[in-house]
Amino acid sequence: MPELNDPYLIARVSITENTDNAHLLEVDGICPLCGNYLLIQKGKRMNKKYQIAHIYPNSPIPHEVKELQGLERLGTNCEEFENKVALCKDCHGYYDDHKTKEEYLKLVKIKKRLLAASKAKISTSHQDVEEEIVLVINSLMSIDPVTLQKMELEYKALKISSKIEMTYSILKAKIETYVCVYFNLIKETFQNLDQENKLNFDLVASEVRSSFLKCDEEIVSKSEIFEALVKWLKSKSNGSSSEACEAVISYFVQSCEVFHEISQ
Ligand SMILES: [Zn+2]
Structure with missing residues (x-):
């Protein structure tokens, strides 16, 4: 039986422009899963080709709760910077629809590497x-x-x-x-x-x-x-x-x- 009262899961917190920028900088403007650019120049404008993904879902469906049970989680709740990462729209869509233990742990590993690198970097400040x-x-x-x-x-x-x-x-x-x-x-x-x-x-x-x-x-x-x-x-x-x-x-x-x- 999945935990009904999981304190890690809190209400969605919308992302400010500053935080959005911090996520973009954290990955150097490149999707950490597929390597595609997250910004595409169109004329004078930069088009955003990314979304901020929850690594551990904000509202996991029962299957996800079961699949991810007992695995390491980042941050103290699902809305913290640590549990989110900028992904291109395709990778985000795929990740949200096919969340296996392996895919989840892969993204956790990537995010931990990014967090370690960003200690000396701007992303969080x-x-x-x-x-x-x-x-x-x-x-x-x-x-x-x-x-x-x-x-x-x-x-x-x-x-x-x-x-x-x-x-x-x-x-x-x-x-x-x-x-x-x-x-x-x-x-x-x-x-x-x-x-x-x-x-x-x-x-x-x-x-x-x-x-x-x-x-x-x-x-x-x-x-x-x-x-x-x-x-x-x-x-x-x-x-x-x-x-x-x-x-x-x-x-x-x-x-x-x-x-x-x-x-x-
Ligand atoms: Zn991607």
């Missing part, structure tokens, strides 16, 4: 990263304009997809995820500081671009260039997390200072 991004950007205010005078800037609005080849699909998914989550925050922060004359956006952008050009001469792999730029930014903004710096560099990828357009 979206708010902190937002504050940090502002700090990173603030620290960019001290960039020396004299060294930048010769830089010429291009402000062509390029799509990410035209700048990063498919061979860098993981990098691409990561950048798209950051852009989707943080683009407006970063843009507004830059605009505000620029309007208050605390920062010259053109100078910052050209600094990022010159760093990119330096990297571009020496490094071939775009993933390595991305990493090098993140490291560079981190060195300029003491104590900031790699994630905050990755978000800012992703912003510049989107707004065109990083990576040349791929020639077709």
Whole structure:
């Protein structure tokens, strides 16, 4: 007889935008079951191709209660972050309809790995990263304009997809995820500081671009260039997390200072 009063099962809690973003970031924008992208760019919009799945169901049917009886559960109740994971719609549908002991344990294992990885990552502290991004950007205010005078800037609005080849699909998914989550925050922060004359956006952008050009001469792999730029930014903004710096560099990828357009 299944437990009628299972304290793990509580009423559904709707997912806030922040939590939704945290789930997306946790999996780096890629379905952890099939590897498909969870965001698809359609024109200027990013279409969400994912849903937040319960690992242990919120309202298990009798068959599920029996199948999953005695197995490890994540979190203290079914509505906690620990018991949810972003999946593409297909995998979510399949998982919900075919929940075997094996499928359940597989997802538990995946989620535990993600949780372990995210301890050093933003997923669970979206708010902190937002504050940090502002700090990173603030620290960019001290960039020396004299060294930048010769830089010429291009402000062509390029799509990410035209700048990063498919061979860098993981990098691409990561950048798209950051852009989707943080683009407006970063843009507004830059605009505000620029309007208050605390920062010259053109100078910052050209600094990022010159760093990119330096990297571009020496490094071939775009993933390595991305990493090098993140490291560079981190060195300029003491104590900031790699994630905050990755978000800012992703912003510049989107707004065109990083990576040349791929020639077709
Ligand atoms: Zn999937």
